[in-house]
Amino acid sequence: MDVNDGRAGYRRSAGSPRGEARRRELLERVTDDLAVNGLVDFSLRRAARAAGATHKVLLYHFDSADDLLIQAIFKLRDRRIERALAVATAEPGRRSLADWVRAVWPVLVGEEARVLDQAIGLAMYDSDRYAELGRGASRQYLPTLLSICPEHWSERRRLEVAEMILATLRGFLVDARTSGDTAGIAAGFEALARALEREEAAAE
Template sequence: MEQGYRRSAGSARGEARRQALLESVTEDLAEHGLVDFSLRRAARAAGTTHKVLLYHFDGVDDLLVQAVDRLRARRIDNSMAAAALRAGEGTLAARIEALWPVLIDPRSGHRVLEQSTGLAMYDPARYAKFGREATSQYLPPLLALCPPDWSERRRTEVAELILATLRGLLLNRVIGADPASVEAGFAALLRALEREEASP
C-alpha cells in the first residue's frame, strides 16, 4: 500500500462510501472484464481518484478480490433463486438445469469470473484466492440443492462433481468452444445426475 493512505476506519459513513465505490467498480468489471484492470481505471469507473480508493481499500488486488467476490455472490444468489423455482419438481437435475441460464447470462459477469479462474492458474502465488474463494462460495449452495436424505459424503461428492463440470463448461464457453458441444456436455451432466438420483 502506498505511504500516507489507509483504509477507512470503519465508521458508518466510511463503510457506506466504501460499499458505493465497490459497487461502481464491480459494475465496471462486469461490463469490461479483467483486461487492463488497474487502480486508475477503477477510480474512473467510481468517479473518484486512485488516492480515494487507496483510503478505502488495501490496494488494487484487495479491490479486485472484493469486486470479484461481489460478482460471484450476486451470480450465486440469482442462480439459487432460479433453482428454487424448480424445487417443487423434486429432482436435483431439474434444479441444476434451472440455474444454467443464469450462469451463462452476460449480465452475471460470467466472463470476469471465468477470467479470474484463469488468473488463479496463471499466477497462483498472487491470485490463488480466486480459486479458493470460488469453491468456498459455490459448494454450500450446491450441497443444499442435493437431496437431504443423502449422506454427507454423497452430497459432497455430487456437489464437487457439479462444480467441477460447470466450471469446465463455463471455461469452454469463454475460450470459444462450439456452443453445441458445451450444451451437449451440460445435457450429459443432467443425465448423470438423473442416474445418481435413481440409484439407491
C-alpha cells in the same frame, strides 16, 4: 491489466459504519465497471474513474489495487449466485438436481461469465498472487450446491456430488469461452444431467 499500482495498508475505514457504507458504495461501482469492461486493462486509475473517486480514496477503503479487484470479483460472483438461486426457486416444490442445473445454466453463461472466466484464468496464470480467486470460487459456490442436494444424503455424499457439479460446470464454462463448441457442451451437459438423475435414484 495492471493491478499493481496501489500500496497496501491504507484501509483505515474498517469498523466505522460510515466508512463501511462508503466502501460498499465504491465496491458496487467498481463491480459494475468490471461486469461491463472485464479484467483487461483494469487498473486503479480505471477503478477510480468508475467509482467517481480518486485512487487515494480507494486506497483508504481497500488494502491495495489487488484487494479491490478480488473483492469486486467476489461481488460479481455473489450477484450470479443470487440470480441462479432466484431462477432455481422461481417454481414451487423441490427441483431435482438435474432440473436445477438445467435451470441455472443460462444464468451461469450470462453477463458475468466472461469476467469470471477471466478471473479463473488469472488465478491459474499467477497462482501465488491470485490464489484467492480460485479458492474463493469454491467457498462461494459450494454452500449453494450443498444446499440443493437431498437432505437425507450423508454429508460426504453431498460434498462429492456438489464438487462434481462445480467442477463439471466450470469445465463447460471454460469450454464455452475457449472453443465455442455449443453442440459438444450441450451433449456433455445432458450427460451431467443424466448422471445426477441416476445419483438421486440410487440414493432413494
